Amino acid sequence: QVQLQESGPGLVKPSQTLSLTCTVSGGSISSGGHYWSWIRQVPGKGLEWIGFIYYSGTAYYNPSLKSRVTISVDTSKNQFSLKLNSVTAADTAVYYCASLGYNDRNFDYWGQGTLLTVSS
Amino acid sequence: DIQMTQSPTSVSASPGDRVTITCRASQGVSSWLAWYQQKPGKAPKLLIYVASSLQSGVPSRFSGSGSGTDFTLTISSLQPEDFATYYCQQADSFPYTFGQGTKLEIK
Numbered sequence: 001q002v003q004l005q006e007s008g009p010g011l012v013k014p015s016q017t018l019s020l021t022c023t024v025s026g027g028s029i030s031s032g033g034h035y036w037s038w039i040r041q042v043p044g045k046g047l048e049w050i051g052f053i054y055y056s057g058t059a060y061y062n063p064s065l066k067s068r069v070t071i072s073v074d075t076s077k078n079q080f081s082l083k084l085n086s087v088t089a090a091d092t093a094v095y096y097c098a099s100l101g102y103n104d105r106n107f108d109y110w111g112q113g114t115l116l117t118v119s120s
Numbered sequence: 121d122i123q124m125t126q127s128p129t130s131v132s133a134s135p136g137d138r139v140t141i142t143c144r145a146s147q148g149v150s151s152w153l154a155w156y157q158q159k160p161g162k163a164p165k166l167l168i169y170v171a172s173s174l175q176s177g178v179p180s181r182f183s184g185s186g187s188g189t190d191f192t193l194t195i196s197s198l199q200p201e202d203f204a205t206y207y208c209q210q211a212d213s214f215p216y217t218f219g220q221g222t223k224l225e226i227k
Contacts, residue, residue, distance in 0.1 A: 046207070046218055046219070046220050046221055047164065047207060047209070047218040048218070049215055049216040049217065049218070060214060062214075062215040063121075063214075063215060064215070096163055096164075098163075101169075104169050104170055104173075105152055105154075105169075105170075105211035105216075106154040106166055106169035106170075106175075106209075106211065107154070107156070107164070107166060107209070108166050108169075108175070110163035110164060110165070111163065112162075112163055113163050
């Protein structure tokens with residue numbers, strides 16, 4: 001059973017860069033069966049796909065965030081990471097990492113989520 | 121972007137009831153449609169993928185149907201643990217998008 005766990009600071013100042021890491025256990029990022037994804041949810045609101053990365057390093061981003069987002073992967077640590085720069089209060093949300101099935105295109109495993117607040 | 125519209129936004133029902141939630145895509149998504157259940161303070165949980173395939177471990181009272189632009193999630197006999205928010209999600213084209221959610225409440 002694949003498990004994902006987000007880690008990172010709970011608070012970021014406006015205009016700074018948000019950095020989160022997702023550690024995968026119970027399976028290898030390099031297995032090739034999944035894309036590794038970030039999704040966020042403003043408290044009380046819906047879900048927004050941020051982007052995902054394949055173990056090879058190929059990444060896809062939501063155009064609405066593409067200019068500010070970088071997703072990277074570290075196969076040696078079985079981790080992938082999210083960086084979002086120039087954050088504002090609108091980026092305050094629960095950030096989830098999730099695995100996206102390569103064939104079925106569904107988010108089958110999710111981390112528990114981490115609340116990131118943008119505030120001075 | 122493909123817009124996903126769910127209806128109703130909220131629904132009240134009683135244990136044992138049959139409930140249907142609909143999801144409409146602004147353009148065809150073939151069968152690339154998934155359904156998720158989310159409880160307060162928890163991550164979403166995959167229920168149905170490629171429109172009608174039941175995820176392993178999900179009770180058979182959940183079922184999905186549809187293709188193209190119109191999809192449904194049906195819960196045949198509501199159990200107390202089913203009261204939650206449900207989201208649809210299209211995976212036909214980037215960016216992948218979710219519906220706004222349907223909150224299923226106890227009557």
